[in-house]
Amino acid sequence: MHSILAVDDSASMRQMVSFTLKNAGFTVVEAVDGQDAWEKASTRDFNLVLTDQNMPRMDGISLTKKLRENARFKTTPILILTTESSDEMKQKGRAAGATGWLVKPFDPTKLIEVIGKVIR
Amino acid sequence: MVDPVANDASPDGAVPTLLAADLQDHLMTASNDLDRLQRLLADATSTLLQHFHGLSQQIEQLHEQLDAGVDPLAFEQALRWLSGAVVALQFQDMAAQLISHTDRRLRSCADRLARDALADDEDGTAVTLPAPLRPNPVTQDEIDAGSIELF
Numbered sequence: 001m002h003s004i005l006a007v008d009d010s011a012s013m014r015q016m017v018s019f020t021l022k023n024a025g026f027t028v029v030e031a032v033d034g035q036d037a038w039e040k041a042s043t044r045d046f047n048l049v050l051t052d053q054n055m056p057r058m059d060g061i062s063l064t065k066k067l068r069e070n071a072r073f074k075t076t077p078i079l080i081l082t083t084e085s086s087d088e089m090k091q092k093g094r095a096a097g098a099t100g101w102l103v104k105p106f107d108p109t110k111l112i113e114v115i116g117k118v119i120r
Numbered sequence: 121m122v123d124p125v126a127n128d129a130s131p132d133g134a135v136p137t138l139l140a141a142d143l144q145d146h147l148m149t150a151s152n153d154l155d156r157l158q159r160l161l162a163d164a165t166s167t168l169l170q171h172f173h174g175l176s177q178q179i180e181q182l183h184e185q186l187d188a189g190v191d192p193l194a195f196e197q198a199l200r201w202l203s204g205a206v207v208a209l210q211f212q213d214m215a216a217q218l219i220s221h222t223d224r225r226l227r228s229c230a231d232r233l234a235r236d237a238l239a240d241d242e243d244g245t246a247v248t249l250p251a252p253l254r255p256n257p258v259t260q261d262e263i264d265a266g267s268i269e270l271f
Contacts, residue, residue, distance in 0.1 A: 010213040012165050016206050019176065054217065083214055085264035093271075100270040105210035107266055108203045114268050 002119055003027040003044075007037040007051035007063065008081075013104075017050060017081070020108040021115075034058025038066055045072060048119045053082035053089070061089075061096045068097035077118040081106060140237030147230035154223040158216060165212040172205055207266075 004026050006017045018028045029046070031037035035057040037049070049067065053060035060080045067073040077099040082089075085103045093101050099118050102111070179198050182190050 008213075010216065012169060012209060013213045015169055015173075016209055019173075020206060083217060085267065090269065098271060100268065102269075103264050103267045104214060105207045105266060108206050110266070110268060114270065118270065 001025065001027050002047040003029065004115070004119075005029050005031060005037055005041060005046040005049045005051075007031040007034065007049065007055070007060070009033050009052065009055040013052065017106075017111075020106075020111055021050075023108075024112045024115075026115075034060060034063035034066075037063055041067060041070075041073065046076060048115060049073075049076060049078045050081055050115075051078065053080055053084055053093070061092050061098070064093065064096040064098050075120070077115075077120065079114070079118070081111075137238060140233050144230045144233040144238070147226050147233070151223050151226040151230065154219050154226070158219050158223075161212055161215055161219070165209070168209060172202075172209060175205075176202055 002025075004021055006014060006021065006028050007030075008014050008017065009032055014030045014032075018030060021028045029040055029044075031040050033055040034051070037051065038058065041049070049063075051060040051063055058066075060082065064078050064080070067076065067078060078097065079100045079102055080093050080098050081102045081104060083104050084090075090101045100114065102114070179195070179202060182195055182198065186192055186195060
């Protein structure tokens with residue numbers, strides 16, 4: 001069973017992401033911000049990381065950079081799910097090593113579709 | 121309300137002190153109202169989520185009863201409604217970000233008025249909250265909402 005790390009400082013967003021992913025058969029580990037996600041990623045592997053961008057302690061782009069510096073997460077798909085839609089932010093995400101950029105609100109069917117395309 | 125002070129110019133002569141105090145008061149009132157709105161939103165969302173999870177569990181039970189005569193079309197429709205609710209429930213996150221960002225901007229303005237237009241009090245120079253540097257993070261147009269881009 002594929003395991004996904006879902007990162008968002010909003011409890012309601014984490015619930016909606018977890019609900020969608022679990023119903024699609026994924027195992028989900030939640031993190032409340034980038035720092036929490038990094039600590040969890042240090043102890044286990046994930047097949048995909050789905051992260052918000054604007055979070056306290058460590059934002060999504062910083063988390064992406066940190067994960068990419070770790071050999072275990074060099075090729076792990078990392079999707080950024082955020083309210084931000086500017087080209088500038090997308091380019092920063094891309095440069096950090098993100099696999100894709102999703103603008104909130106997500107559609108559950110489309111989220112599962114895109115995860116299916118990128119997950120290993 | 122802030123007690124009226126002498127309607128003099130501020131220390132640097134730029135803004136009348138009474139006006140500045142009044143403006144600051146309005147800004148802080150608006151900020152406090154946003155705090156209350158944030159709490160109302162969080163409470164309402166918490167309740168909505170409880171109902172959402174209750175409903176989804178019921179729908180899951182219907183799924184298990186499909187062989188017992190539950191209408192599969194009705195079940196599929198229920199799933200679509202649930203999917204729509206997942207999209208709608210994300211509004212709380214976006215609304216909370218908007219409110220928080222606006223609140224910081226209001227407080228920053230209030231602090232600057234206190235610092236620049238009103239005299240220091242016995243505690244010394246007021247500590248001001250910096251205004252958000254970037255535009256509101258919830259910036260997507262309708263056309264961008266829900267968009268997906270793979271790099």
